[in-house]
Amino acid sequence: MYKVLIVDDEPEIRQMLVKYCHFEGFTTGEAGDGFEAIEKVRDGDYDIVIMDVMMPALDGFSAVREIKKFSNIPIIMLSARTEPYDKINAFEIGVDDYIEKPYDNKEVMLRIKAVMNRTTSGGVPKDIFEAGKLKIDFLGHIVHVAGERIELSPKEYDLLTFLARNKGIALSRERLLNEVWGYDFYGDDRTLDTHVKLLRKSLGECADMIVTVRGVGYRFEG
Numbered sequence: 001m002y003k004v005l006i007v008d009d010e011p012e013i014r015q016m017l018v019k020y021c022h023f024e025g026f027t028t029g030e031a032g033d034g035f036e037a038i039e040k041v042r043d044g045d046y047d048i049v050i051m052d053v054m055m056p057a058l059d060g061f062s063a064v065r066e067i068k069k070f071s072n073i074p075i076i077m078l079s080a081r082t083e084p085y086d087k088i089n090a091f092e093i094g095v096d097d098y099i100e101k102p103y104d105n106k107e108v109m110l111r112i113k114a115v116m117n118r119t120t121s122g123g124v125p126k127d128i129f130e131a132g133k134l135k136i137d138f139l140g141h142i143v144h145v146a147g148e149r150i151e152l153s154p155k156e157y158d159l160l161t162f163l164a165r166n167k168g169i170a171l172s173r174e175r176l177l178n179e180v181w182g183y184d185f186y187g188d189d190r191t192l193d194t195h196v197k198l199l200r201k202s203l204g205e206c207a208d209m210i211v212t213v214r215g216v217g218y219r220f221e222g
Contacts, residue, residue, distance in 0.1 A: 001025040002116055003045060007037040007060070008052040008078070017050060020105045026112070034058025038066050041073060048112060051095075053079040053086075061093065068094040074115045078103065087178075110169050118165040129164050131222030134206045136164060145206050155180065156199045159192075163210060163220035173217040192217075 004026050006017045011032075018028045029044055031037040033055045041049065049067070053060040064075055077090050080101040090098045096115045099108060118129075129136040135144040141157060143150050152160065158180050163171065173189050181191070196218060200207035209222040 001027070002047040002112065003027045003029070004112065005029045005031060005037065005040055005044065005046040005049045007031040007034070007049060007055070007063070009033055009055040010052075013052075016105060017108065020109055021112075024109050024112075034060060034063030034066075037063050041067050041071055046073060048116060049073055049075045050108065050112070051075055051077050053077060053081060061089065064090075064093050064095060074119050076108070076111055076115060078108075084178075107169065111166075114166045114169055117167065129161075131164065131167070131209065131220075132206065134164075134203070134209060134222060136161060145204055150202055150204070152199070152202055155195055156202060159195055160199055160203075163218065164222075167220045167222065170213040170216045170219045176217055 001024070004021050006014050006021070006028055007030075008014050008017075009032050014030050014032075018030065021028045029040055029046060031040050035058045037049065037051065038058075040046070051060045051064060055063075060077060060079070064077070067073065067075070074096045075094065076097040076099060077095045078099050078101060079086065079090075082100050087098050096119070097111050099111060127137065127139050129138065133146040137143075138161065143152055143157065143160065159176070162176065162180055173192055176192055177189075196210060196212075200210055203209065206222070209220055211219045211221050213219050
C-alpha cells in the first residue's frame with residue numbers, strides 16, 4: 001500500500017491522520033514543519049504528502065515549491081484558508097488536491113486514494129480508467145460504454161473525467177464548477193445540473209455511476 005508523509009505542526013492532528021492511514025493499510029512518516037518535510041521527501045521513499053499550510057519555520061506553500069524542484073510526488077494540501085486565491089496558488093505550484101479545514105479524516109483517506117488512483121509513483125497520469133462497463137482513454141479522449149464508443153461534448157468529457165478521477169468522493173457543486181468550468185465562471189448551479197443530466201443520458205447503462213449527493217453535489221461510484 002501507500003507510504004504517506006503527514007506534515008503538520010500539531011502532533012494531535014498528525015496522530016489522528018496516522019491512525020486513519022494505518023486503518024487503511026498505509027504506512028506513514030511525520031514532519032512538524034516545512035523544512036523537515038523537504039528533507040523527509042528527499043531522503044524517504046514516500047508515495048504522497050499531506051501538507052498543512054500554516055506552520056512555523058517554513059509554511060506549506062514554500063515547502064511545496066521546494067519539493068517540486070526535485071520531486072513529482074503527489075501532494076494534498078490541508079488549509080483553513082478558503083479564499084479562491086489560496087486555492088489557485090496551491091494548484092499553480094503543483095498541489096494535486098486542496099482540502100479545507102475543518103475536514104473529515106475519512107474524506108482525507110478517500111482523497112489520498114483518488115489522487116493515487118490517477119497518478120503513478122512518478123506523478124504521471126494513468127492512460128486508462130475502467131469501472132464496470134465504463135472505459136475512459138485519457139490520452140485519446142475516448143469513452144466507451146459496454147464496448148461501444150460514445151460521443152461527449154468537451155464539457156461533458158471534462159466533467160466525467162474529473163468525477164472519475166475522484167471516485168468515491170462527494171464533490172460540491174462549487175468545486176465542480178471551479179475545477180471544470182474555471183474560477184472565472186460566473187454562471188450558476190443550473191449549468192452544472194444540466195450537464196450532469198446530459199452526461200447521464202450519454203452514459204446510458206452507466207448513468208447511475210454519477211450519484212446525486214443531496215445538499216452537496218455529485219459523486220462517482222463504480
